[in-house]
Amino acid sequence: MFRSLTSQLAGVSGGGGVGVDSSKKALSPALRPDIYQLIDGFKPWASGSNVSGTTGAGSAGGGTAGDSVSYKPLLDIILKHLPETKKLGLESFGQAESEIGLIVGGVTNMILELSKWEGMSATMAMRTWVDTLVEVHNAAVDETRKAQIGKGITRGFGQSTDFGLLTKDFTSRISIISSLKTGKSLFD
Numbered sequence: 001m002f003r004s005l006t007s008q009l010a011g012v013s014g015g016g017g018v019g020v021d022s023s024k025k026a027l028s029p030a031l032r033p034d035i036y037q038l039i040d041g042f043k044p045w046a047s048g049s050n051v052s053g054t055t056g057a058g059s060a061g062g063g064t065a066g067d068s069v070s071y072k073p074l075l076d077i078i079l080k081h082l083p084e085t086k087k088l089g090l091e092s093f094g095q096a097e098s099e100i101g102l103i104v105g106g107v108t109n110m111i112l113e114l115s116k117w118e119g120m121s122a123t124m125a126m127r128t129w130v131d132t133l134v135e136v137h138n139a140a141v142d143e144t145r146k147a148q149i150g151k152g153i154t155r156g157f158g159q160s161t162d163f164g165l166l167t168k169d170f171t172s173r174i175s176i177i178s179s180l181k182t183g184k185s186l187f188d
Contacts, residue, residue, distance in 0.1 A: 028081060031113065032121060034081065035125050036125070036128075038077055038078070038107050038110070041074055042132060042136070043136055045074065046065050047139050047140060047149075048064040048065070065099045065100050071103055075102065078103070078109075078110065082109055082110065085102075085109070087102075096152060100152025101152045101159065104152060105157070105159065105161050106156075109165055111176075113165050115165070115176060119169040119173075122167065123176055123179070126175070126180070130182060133153050
């Protein structure tokens with residue numbers, strides 16, 4: 001069940017993953033706060049419970065996943081730290097699953113990037129992220145929406161996550177992988 005995730009993790013070589021400038025050796029001071037801002041903004045956006053008056057970089061401005069525009073503020077934060085993140089093609093506009101997958105992969109990559117400098121902070125952030133994903137999935141009352149969220153999360157972990165960003169620190173690496181496996185098993 002975890003074969004593809006495990007093989008991706010085992011096949012990761014040194015740095016140089018997607019969105020990583022190997023000449024950049026310093027941690028952005030805004031990375032950790034931006035991760036938590038994205039986590040907070042993801043909840044109402046993905047679940048469809050965004051309040052119309054909510055705006056700002058961490059919210060989707062009152063929209064919901066699948067409306068083709070409300071993921072932009074969340075994506076802008078991701079692009080600030082990982083400018084090489086793939087954007088959605090025209091064929092994916094309006095598909096909640098694709099938009100959720102893009103944001104899930106982006107936030108996961110940001111946490112993996114954080115793990116290079118602050119292993120335990122990244123471990124806690126990954127645990128919070130996976131808990132948020134489970135919470136959003138379980139909170140969906142409409143079965144169609146729940147399926148879209150689950151498929152989007154699986155797509156984000158499987159297709160948009162760059163495991164080349166993962167830390168080499170053994171303890172942090174094991175904790176992060178454990179969190180990812182827990183999250184992935186819930187949505188398969």
